[in-house]
Amino acid sequence: MSTNWMDRYDETVAEGFLGANDAHVGLSSLLGIAIDHVEPGRLRAGLEVTPALVTPIGNLHGGAVAALVDHVLGSVCYPHMERGQWAATTEFKVNYLRPVSDGRLVAEATIVTMTRRTAVVRVDVTNADRLVAAAQGTCTIVDPKA
Amino acid sequence: MSTNWMDRYDETVAEGFLGANDAHVGLSSLLGIAIDHVEPGRLRAGLEVTPALVTPIGNLHGGAVAALVDHVLGSVCYPHMERGQWAATTEFKVNYLRPVSDGRLVAEATIVTMTRRTAVVRVDVTNADRLVAAAQGTCTIVDPKA
Amino acid sequence: MSTNWMDRYDETVAEGFLGANDAHVGLSSLLGIAIDHVEPGRLRAGLEVTPALVTPIGNLHGGAVAALVDHVLGSVCYPHMERGQWAATTEFKVNYLRPVSDGRLVAEATIVTMTRRTAVVRVDVTNADRLVAAAQGTCTIVDPKA
Amino acid sequence: MSTNWMDRYDETVAEGFLGANDAHVGLSSLLGIAIDHVEPGRLRAGLEVTPALVTPIGNLHGGAVAALVDHVLGSVCYPHMERGQWAATTEFKVNYLRPVSDGRLVAEATIVTMTRRTAVVRVDVTNADRLVAAAQGTCTIVDPKA
16 A cells, blocks of 8 residues: 655644634634544544534434535645645545434544545544444645646 | 336425525525425525635635535435425535636436435536536435334 | 537547447456447447346346446547547446346446546446436546656 | 444355355356455455456456445345345445556455445455555345245
């Protein structure tokens, strides 16, 4: 298994993720997504299952799970990328395994393979330590516009 | 192609979706999702690409696209279901085709096959009449808890 | 929807596909896959559901469906590519909709979007004019090794 | 993580898989698929990369990888099912990570979750100990026709 991508790991990017949680903006802010752990090849983020994210049936909206999956899929790549590049999720697939009604939703992304141009990532989503969704997808690494 | 599911279509459910847009709650409200067309086997919903949904790079967060896909995947099934049942997205896959930076994001869901227990649905997502994402997934039809 | 890829369509590649069916080799030959229609952005191939492809339960092995899907996913791109390039399926997803027990399995691939480097393709698989599987995936266009 | 499905494990089914390799029929026989390890929640099978499975470019046809994935996805469920039931792959997604040109292709399936009606399974495909494909999908457990 090629592990060349592991040769590059930018600790300050990882620390920046954690430090930015207080000031997070955009979709992360709307959904309350916070990154709470980063290590080489792995990143974990979560959100609180607030009433605003729950459907009339009483379950967390699958869209919130999918959004969290999408968020960690790209984020896990950044510490292994060059400054200025960005990671665009190209595609992913998610299986919902169990409904979620309260507590904290936690998604852990693990890089399966990564080249200079693309990464395949798996994501496990848990709630109260039970697996509630499993995902797999691809990020494309994009160079800064010259 | 079996079209038995087409024999059942509850117009008042469809109208209820459209009427509920002013009062929408939960994730729909957070993201500004509104259902704007329902017909047998097909449903269309959209959201405005507001600054709150855009990443620092200037593109709509993929998580918002995924959430909209998840939302229409289930919603398209309701007019063909019994009252009291609910549609749970079991799994889906999305390909992101182009970045989106402004305007309106529109997702159109089409039922591919549907039985009493499950439906497979395809979704086309457009922005300014260009296809920006394509998805495919499964809903499970769940009976009300007795 | 960008249609630039449609500007390039190599008719002799398309004709070559059809002419090669008698001499086909490799997995196509093992499974009896024959391409029977090619047009810009679309390609159709099929195989006979022989006893050798059927499980003890009496259904066509899903692996044969998946192999046919993979085959058309790449093939549909060739007439729109430069000579010498090759199309590698990067990922795909398939939903099996109905079991198949006999007759002919036909897969029709349609290009959703295509750039110089990548294409997203949808595939409909039918048996006796009924939809039995639906797939969606990505091909990467690879330049010849210098 | 619910592990109730682990309470049921039929060793003779597992042994039957291994013993049946000499007599295998159908798609397994065509592609040379042999199951070589079974344990609770996990099953491994492989095939030799013969010239008949290689494309003119010199790479193993992706269809052979997909067929092997489909095969182990269902097979891993059997020891945990009732006699007479069968496992139908409902959907799966595969990412191809590296081309394969020779040696042995090995797929290891792991049950992620399983109920009496459905199972979600992940598959890692390796060649010479390098990960060459990653898949994830769903099996439906079907009762015998009365």
